[in-house]
Amino acid sequence: MVLPVVALLILAAPKGQSAGHPDAMPAFDNLSHQAEQARDAKQFDEALSLYKKALTLKPEWQAGWWNAGSIAYDLDNYSECASDFSRLAALKPDLAPTWTYKGLCEYRLRDYAAALKSLTEVQRLKFQEEQDLSRAAMLHLALVLTKLGYPEKAIVVLFDLSSIEPKTPEIIVAAGIAGLRKTWIPPEVPESEQDKVYGLGNAMATVMQRDSTGAMGKFEAVARDYPNEPEIHYRFGAFLMEEDPERGIQEFKRTLDLDPGNIPALVALARTYLKREEPQAALPYATKAVNLGPEDFNAHVALGQVLLATGDTAGAVRELELGVRLGPESPAAHYSLATAYTKIGHKESAAREREEFERLRKLDDSNQP
Numbered sequence: 162m163v164l165p166v167v168a169l170l171i172l173a174a175p176k177g178q179s180a181g182h183p184d185a186m187p188a189f190d191n192l193s194h195q196a197e198q199a200r201d202a203k204q205f206d207e208a209l210s211l212y213k214k215a216l217t218l219k220p221e222w223q224a225g226w227w228n229a230g231s232i233a234y235d236l237d238n239y240s241e242c243a244s245d246f247s248r249l250a251a252l253k254p255d256l257a258p259t260w261t262y263k264g265l266c267e268y269r270l271r272d273y274a275a276a277l278k279s280l281t282e283v284q285r286l287k288f289q290e291e292q293d294l295s296r297a298a299m300l301h302l303a304l305v306l307t308k309l310g311y312p313e314k315a316i317v318v319l320f321d322l323s324s325i326e327p328k329t330p331e332i333i334v335a336a337g338i339a340g341l342r343k344t345w346i347p348p349e350v351p352e353s354e355q356d357k358v359y360g361l362g363n364a365m366a367t368v369m370q371r372d373s374t375g376a377m378g379k380f381e382a383v384a385r386d387y388p389n390e391p392e393i394h395y396r397f398g399a400f401l402m403e404e405d406p407e408r409g410i411q412e413f414k415r416t417l418d419l420d421p422g423n424i425p426a427l428v429a430l431a432r433t434y435l436k437r438e439e440p441q442a443a444l445p446y447a448t449k450a451v452n453l454g455p456e457d458f459n460a461h462v463a464l465g466q467v468l469l470a471t472g473d474t475a476g477a478v479r480e481l482e483l484g485v486r487l488g489p490e491s492p493a494a495h496y497s498l499a500t501a502y503t504k505i506g507h508k509e510s511a512a513r514e515r516e517e518f519e520r521l522r523k524l525d526d527s528n529q530p
Contacts, residue, residue, distance in 0.1 A: 189218040193225065205232050209241075223252050227259070234262060242266040243275075250282075257286040261298040268301050277305045284318075296326050303335050308346055312339040316365070323369035336369070337362025341392045360386060361393055368400055376400060384412075391420035399429065406433070424454040431463045440470035451480070458488030466497050469504070477501045485514075492521040 196211035212229040216222055230245030246263035253259065264279030280302040288295035299322040306315035316339050319332060326332065334347050337358035343350075350358050364379035380397045387393050398412030410433060416426040427450035434443035447467045450460035465480035481498040488494050499514035 189215055189222075192218070193222070196225075196228070200228065200232065205236055208232055209236070209238075220248075221252060223249060226252070230262060230266075234266060237269075239266040239269045243270060243272075250279075254282075255286060257283050257288060257290040257298075258294055260286070261290060261294050264305075265297060265301060268305060273305050273308050276301065277309060280305060292325070296322065300331055300335060303339065304346055307335070307339045308344050310344055312342045315339040319366075320369050323366065328366045328370050332369075333359060333362040333366045335362070336365040340365050340396045341390075357383075357387055357390065357393075361396060364400075365396060373404060377404065389419060391416045391423055391426070394419065395423065395426050395429070398426070402429075402433065409433075422453050424450050424457055424460055427453070428457075428459050428463045431467055435463075435467055435470060438470075440467050443467045444471065456487060458484045458486075458491060458494060461487060462491070462494045462497060465501065469497070469501055474501060474504045478505060490521065492518050492525065495521065 192211055192215035196208050196215055199205075199208035199211055209229055209232045212225050212232070216225045216229065219225070226245050226249035230242050230249065233239075233242035233245055243263055243266035246259050246266065249256075249259045250263060260279045260282040264276045264283065267273075267276035267279055280298055283290075283295075283298040284302060288298055290298070299318055303315040303318040303322070306312070306318065316336065319336050319339070323332060331347075334350070337360070338345050338347070338350065340361045341354075341358065343354075343358075360379070360383035364376055364383055367376040367379050377400075380400055384393055384397050394412045395416040398409045398416065401409030401412055410430065413426045413430050413433070416423050417430075420426075427446045431443040431447035431450065434440070434446070443463075444467050447460070447464040450457065451464045454460045461480045461484035465477045465484055468474075468480060469477035478498070478501045481494065481501050484491070484494045485498050495514045495518040499511045499518060502508075502511035502514060
């Protein structure tokens, strides 16, 4: 693996003696030189061994950890790779490529919780790295989010990726898995589900490419091929809300015909009717969503917004407080709660929620790549 020029400059070994005993410096110089010679000669196992010996003498050698981790990655030694990049991340935490390689190694080790933490750090650093690495980081962040049960967050990441990457089979498959709300990674997709995943993913990825006309045809085709798959009707309905809202409502209702407990469809219908200033029509959908998903913050926020529109301010405050407690990172939840507090005259509480709304909104903006 070739070290990027920028990373070479950032990770260049410092001049002067090691932090260890002065006598260790000649031994370190000799070992590091031998390691680089072995790496250049593509004797990677030997190079890795020599780098590790040099690093025992100079554990603060950032370029050494990078090269050792890169070699371990190329040798498919993901456990050692993750450990090496973890050491480098501790020394230089604001270098995005370090977190990317750490996350990719953890993904291959199936340590998805660790991979999520690492790749979220890359997101925090705004994917500031070479384009191939940033694309890999975004794709694998989406895959990990889906695997851990956060498909909607994964879809947001895939939208961001699609703004810089043409539609690829990898994006299509990732979108299809997230769209079906399955906790799979691509190799886990059953053979019987592969065409369905690809069909839905192709429609969703076409939306991500801002091709509404193409997406319409693909959604119609996949809905025709899989008429009894509720999540396909839900995704089609979500797309149609921008193109043909009446038809979108029918797709949401078709979702509920197939899966009466589909909380996202219930919430979507509640919000649709609320937007149309029909809160009484929205109320049964929002109420059912909360009853079926008492831990779903979106359901509580939707019901709170509907109750606020019907004049039940006390009920709205109760539901929105629950929504904020369950989804403290949601700007919309804080904004709605601020509105409810204002209605009942709790000025200080309203000001606090508005302040949190602004903080989260700015944070969301700053996290965009």
